[in-house]
Amino acid sequence: MTTESAADVRPRRRRGFLIFLRDVLVIIVIAALVSFLVKTFVVRSFYIPSASMERTLLVNDRILVDELTPNWTGYARGDVVVFQDPGGWLPVHVKEPPGPPLVEAVDSLLTLIGLSASDSEDHLVKRLIGLPGDHVVCCNSLGQIEINGAPIDELSYLNLPDGDTAASNEPFDVTVPADSLWLMGDNRDRSQDARAHQDLPSGGFVPLDNVVGKTFLTTWPLDRIGTVDGHHDIFNGVPDPQR
Numbered sequence: 001m002t003t004e005s006a007a008d009v010r011p012r013r014r015r016g017f018l019i020f021l022r023d024v025l026v027i028i029v030i031a032a033l034v035s036f037l038v039k040t041f042v043v044r045s046f047y048i049p050s051a052s053m054e055r056t057l058l059v060n061d062r063i064l065v066d067e068l069t070p071n072w073t074g075y076a077r078g079d080v081v082v083f084q085d086p087g088g089w090l091p092v093h094v095k096e097p098p099g100p101p102l103v104e105a106v107d108s109l110l111t112l113i114g115l116s117a118s119d120s121e122d123h124l125v126k127r128l129i130g131l132p133g134d135h136v137v138c139c140n141s142l143g144q145i146e147i148n149g150a151p152i153d154e155l156s157y158l159n160l161p162d163g164d165t166a167a168s169n170e171p172f173d174v175t176v177p178a179d180s181l182w183l184m185g186d187n188r189d190r191s192q193d194a195r196a197h198q199d200l201p202s203g204g205f206v207p208l209d210n211v212v213g214k215t216f217l218t219t220w221p222l223d224r225i226g227t228v229d230g231h232h233d234i235f236n237g238v239p240d241p242q243r
Contacts, residue, residue: 043067044212045219046082049121052185052192054159056080056228057125062220063228067213075208077147077235079128080215080228081183086207088200089124089192125215126193127157130182132208133241135175138168147238157231159187170195180205 048061057063057080065082075081130136130147137146143166144151154167168188172195176182183206185191194204215228 044082046123046125048125051190052187053080053125053127054187054190056127056157056186057215057218058224060221061218061224063125063215064217064219065213066216070211070214075128075131075181075211075214076230076232077128077131077134077238078230078232080125080230081128081181082123082125082212082215083183083206084123084210084212086202086210088202089197090122123212126183126185126191128181129184129194130174130176131241132176132178132180133243134182134238135173135241136182137173138171139166143167147235148241150238152234152238154231154234156234157186157229159190161189164189168195172198174198174203174205177203177205179208181208181211182206 044065044067046063046065048057048059048063051059063082129145135148138144140146140151142151144153145167146152152167155165158167160166168184174182174194180202182194182204184193184195194206196204198204214230218224218226218228
């Protein structure tokens, strides 16, 4: 029968504690790496900073954006997409003074791995109305947008003042260039969308390379959790653009 002295037990406990810390650190690193890969290639979180997409999306809603599927299927008219400002859509953003270094470091890390959305103010969210090659005109005698000669009835999702049925109070007639999109907000009278940026070098069109992905889910607040409707059936009658 042998007995262990306190001097023998103490190093063993220390080694066990160090092994435990090592395992925890490995788990954290792996979780952060997985989260980073998911954010970069699969799903990304954003919050809604403005009222331009009401009633579909409200200010401060949290949304999830599918970055992966559109790489295979492309985008469809009606998709609600998040995109990086192509230049001139957003006012110059004056950054707030940095907070404590530790807080800033934690926020940067959470944004990197997709658990925070501090870069949302550099992005916008709008509904896809025109695909490359589409001829988009507003408006016909019923106040509807026409795409390639076919009218679309958007009243089911537009947020318009009482008695107003016009899809836009600003007329336009555009043909979407290759590799670009024509994007508009659902809250048409309060949306600085493609219509407001036609004087820019881009003509108001958003390059596909600037599109992050397709919004598919509202995650916050709890009473608004649910899928984001693309209302794709409204666009079923739109013919392909003439080549």
